[in-house]
Amino acid sequence: MPNFDILNLFQGIATMVYGDPTITIARIVLIALGIAFVYLGAKGTLEPLIMIPMGVGMASVNASVLYLSATATGTIFIDPMISDPAQLMDVLQIDFLQPIYTLTFSNGLIACLVFMGIGVITDIGYILIAPFSSMFIAIMAELGTILTFPIAVAMGLTYKEAASVAIIGGADGPMVLYTSLILAKDLFVPITIVAYLYLSLTYGGYPYLIKLCIPKRLRGIKMDLHDLPEITRGEKLTFAIITCTILCLLFPVAGPLFMSFFVGVIVKESEVTRLIEFIEGPVLYGSTFFLGLLLGVLCEANTIMNPKVFTLLILGMTALLISGLGGILGGYIMYFITRGKYNPVIGIAGVSCVPTTAKVAQKEVREVNKQAIILPFAMGPNISGVITSAILAGIYVTLLR
Amino acid sequence: MRERKLYWILGSMTSFSGVALVRLLAPRLSEGSYTAVALIGYALSFFGIFIIARAVRKNQLKIQRP
Numbered sequence: 001m002p003n004f005d006i007l008n009l010f011q012g013i014a015t016m017v018y019g020d021p022t023i024t025i026a027r028i029v030l031i032a033l034g035i036a037f038v039y040l041g042a043k044g045t046l047e048p049l050i051m052i053p054m055g056v057g058m059a060s061v062n063a064s065v066l067y068l069s070a071t072a073t074g075t076i077f078i079d080p081m082i083s084d085p086a087q088l089m090d091v092l093q094i095d096f097l098q099p100i101y102t103l104t105f106s107n108g109l110i111a112c113l114v115f116m117g118i119g120v121i122t123d124i125g126y127i128l129i130a131p132f133s134s135m136f137i138a139i140m141a142e143l144g145t146i147l148t149f150p151i152a153v154a155m156g157l158t159y160k161e162a163a164s165v166a167i168i169g170g171a172d173g174p175m176v177l178y179t180s181l182i183l184a185k186d187l188f189v190p191i192t193i194v195a196y197l198y199l200s201l202t203y204g205g206y207p208y209l210i211k212l213c214i215p216k217r218l219r220g221i222k223m224d225l226h227d228l229p230e231i232t233r234g235e236k237l238t239f240a241i242i243t244c245t246i247l248c249l250l251f252p253v254a255g256p257l258f259m260s261f262f263v264g265v266i267v268k269e270s271e272v273t274r275l276i277e278f279i280e281g282p283v284l285y286g287s288t289f290f291l292g293l294l295l296g297v298l299c300e301a302n303t304i305m306n307p308k309v310f311t312l313l314i315l316g317m318t319a320l321l322i323s324g325l326g327g328i329l330g331g332y333i334m335y336f337i338t339r340g341k342y343n344p345v346i347g348i349a350g351v352s353c354v355p356t357t358a359k360v361a362q363k364e365v366r367e368v369n370k371q372a373i374i375l376p377f378a379m380g381p382n383i384s385g386v387i388t389s390a391i392l393a394g395i396y397v398t399l400l401r
Numbered sequence: 402m403r404e405r406k407l408y409w410i411l412g413s414m415t416s417f418s419g420v421a422l423v424r425l426l427a428p429r430l431s432e433g434s435y436t437a438v439a440l441i442g443y444a445l446s447f448f449g450i451f452i453i454a455r456a457v458r459k460n461q462l463k464i465q466r467p
Contacts, residue, residue, distance in 0.1 A: 131454030135447075242413055243450050249420040250446055 015065040015073045026301035027062040034059030034296065047200035049285070050173075050292040054196070057296020065300075077297045080106075080189065097297055105294055108181050110287050111174035112260035117284025118174075118354055118386065119264020120276055124240055125231035126379035133334050133342070134380030138388045140333070141350025141381065143326025144169025145392050148319040155311050160184050161191075163396035165312055168195045169319030170389030171202060171353040173291075178257060179393045183400055189298045190309045194316040196295060202353050203360060206324055210364045213328045214344050218335065220369035221343040223377050233269050240265045247387070251394030253401065258390055323351050327381070349378035352385025408456025416449025418442075 016024045037055030041048040061077050068074045078097045082088050092098050104110045127134045145166050152162030164180035164187065176195040180188035210219070244262035248255040267275045298304070331347020345365050349358040358378040365372045422442030427435050 128454050131451060135451065135454075238409065239453055242416070242453060246416045246420060246446055246450060249417075250423060250443065 011066040012063045015067065019065075019073065023301045023305065026305050027065070030062045030299055030301055030304070031059045034062070034299075037296075045204070047203070049288050050196055050295070051200060053289050053292035054296035054299075057293045058299040059296075061297045061300045074302075075300060077300075078294070080298055080303060097294060100290055101294055104287075104290070106181065108178045108256065110291050110294075111178040111181075112256050113283055113287035114174040114291060115257055115260035116264040116279050117287065119261040119266075120268045120279040120284070122261075122265055122268070122354065122383050122386070123379070124236050124265050124269070124383060126376060126382075127384050128231045128235065128239060129228055130377060130380050133346075133377070134384040135388075137327060137330040137334065137347055137350035137381035138352070138384035139350075140330030140347070141323050141327035141352070141385055142170060142388050142392055143329075144319040144321065144323030145389070147322050148315055149396075151318060152311075152315050155315065157308070157311065157315075158184075160400050161187055161308070163400050164188070164191050165194075165315045166319055167389070167393055167396065168198065168316045169323040170385070170392060171199055171320060171323060171351045171357070172386060172389045173199055175257065175389050175393050177291075178254075179397060182253075182397050187306065187308060187312070189295075189303055190306055190312050191316075193295055193299060193304070194309075194312045198316050198320050199353055199356075202320065202324075202351070203356055205320075206348055206351075206357060206360050207364055209321070209324050210328070210345055210348055210361070213325070214331075216368050218343070219345050219365055219367075220372055221335075221340070222369065222372045223343055223346075223374050224341065225373060225376070228376060233271070236269045237266060240269065243387070247391065247394075251391065251398060253397045254390050254394030257393065261386060261390065320351070324348060327351050327357075330381075343372070343374050343377075346374055346378045346381060350381040350385050352382060352389050354382050354386055355379065357385075358382040405456060409453060412449045412451075412453035412456065414449070415452060416446045419445030419447070419449060 016027060034055040034057070037046065037051045037058065039055075040046040041051030041055060061075055064075050064077065065073050066075065076095050078095050078101050079091050080101065082091055088098075088102065092102065104113070146169075148166040148169050149162050152165050153159065157165065160183040164176070164184040167176050167179045168191070170176075173192070173196050177188070177192050180191040184191065240262050244258050244266075247258045251258070264279060267279060327347040327350035328344060329347065330350055331342070331344030334342040334347070335344045343365060345361045349361045351357045358375060358381075361378045362373070362375045365374050419442045422445065423439050424442075427439040427442060430438055
């Protein structure tokens with residue numbers, strides 16, 4: 001009977017046994033993490049739309065490492081580091097997710113598709129209800145995006161890497177993806193993963209920040225809903241197209257993001273039902289699904305094992321924490337300007353994780369005062385936050401590219 | 402209605418003037434003036450957007466409380 005080696009039968013295990021022990025440990029940890037993401041996503045603790053495909057991708061890619069030649073190991077999922085066009089043509093025919101990565105991920109298209117989806121589910125009228133407070137709080141909630149940059153530089157990152165990680169403070173996944181792809185391509189995988197990981201944790205973490213910073217008495221402040229103006233479709237359309245044009249003129253490098261967001265807004269306000277259904281269904285959910293799956297697949301131990309990952313983990317958390325605090329500070333300033341008529345909890349909604357942070361704000365207020373409705377006021381800063389994040393991404397990319 | 406249009410036009414003009422400062426005038430200036438003019442341009446552009454947004458609200462409040 002020929003000498004039968006069980007490890008040859010299960011190449012995924014063989015590559016683990018014969019590989020670098022550090023990478024082996026990282027692969028085991030990432031498989032476990034992937035399984036945990038699927039479980040927590042299905043349970044609803046983490047954002048299921050991203051975390052379930054990401055978890056599956058993460059677990060499978062780290063279990064699927066095989067011998068590509070006598071000496072080299074790898075997977076037939078994706079090769080994110082390939083740059084030579086001739087090699088790319090070969091890989092496109094072998095790695096099954098490579099076409100999606102090359103044609104939608106590495107050029108930022110997937111971020112723009114998600115942005116179109118966000119645009120189509122966004123009502124820009126909320127900004128027009130209270131333009132000053134919306135814009136002011138959104139700017140305050142970018143504090144993390146601004147302050148994390150010097151902190152990151154002080155921690156040893158280059159300017160481009162620092163800007164990419166600072167954008168996490170804007171709490172906008174597609175924006176982080178877009179910026180890091182342009183500014184720090186080598187680190188875009190860990191930065192984007194850190195961003196999405198933390199974004200799904202904002203739902204769990206921000207309520208504690210609100211409770212810590214705002215006393216119960218202030219959390220229960222009722223907002224005056226009688227004063228709410230009705231914004232017409234024409235006004236929303238005009239505002240959207242003028243703002244889009246001006247922002248594109250000012251920051252052409254972030255033009256794709258502005259166009260994607262505002263085309264969604266304009267399609268919604270134009271009431272073209274078939275386009276709305278197409279963008280908010282197949283485009284948004286399709287791109288979110290592939291975004292999650294590809295992020296998971298990119299978490300292959302060899303790709304993600306970077307000495308800077310720990311720094312990125314700290315900086316990502318710092319950025320979101322400072323942004324949350326900045327938003328709350330903005331809420332407090334509005335509270336004092338309006339002489340106590342403004343609920344400071346709305347400040348947290350300036351962190352533009354649409355519509356998560358606005359919902360978090362409403363939930364926290366409801367816990368204290370069942371009569372208090374702040375959602376229409378919280379959505380304004382929330383949507384303004386998307387625009388200010390894109391503006392800051394544009395500024396960083398323009399200055400540092 | 403006429404007042405609203407005035408705000409729209411004023412806001413748009415202010416914003417586009419800001420864009421012109423940033424994109425057309427500032428690049429032709431020396432480094433010191435470039436930053437100042439560009440900053441003024443950015444501020445002007447955002448202020449224009451704010452005028453448009455503010456006009457909508459003012460107008461709506463007038464309709465609700467004649």
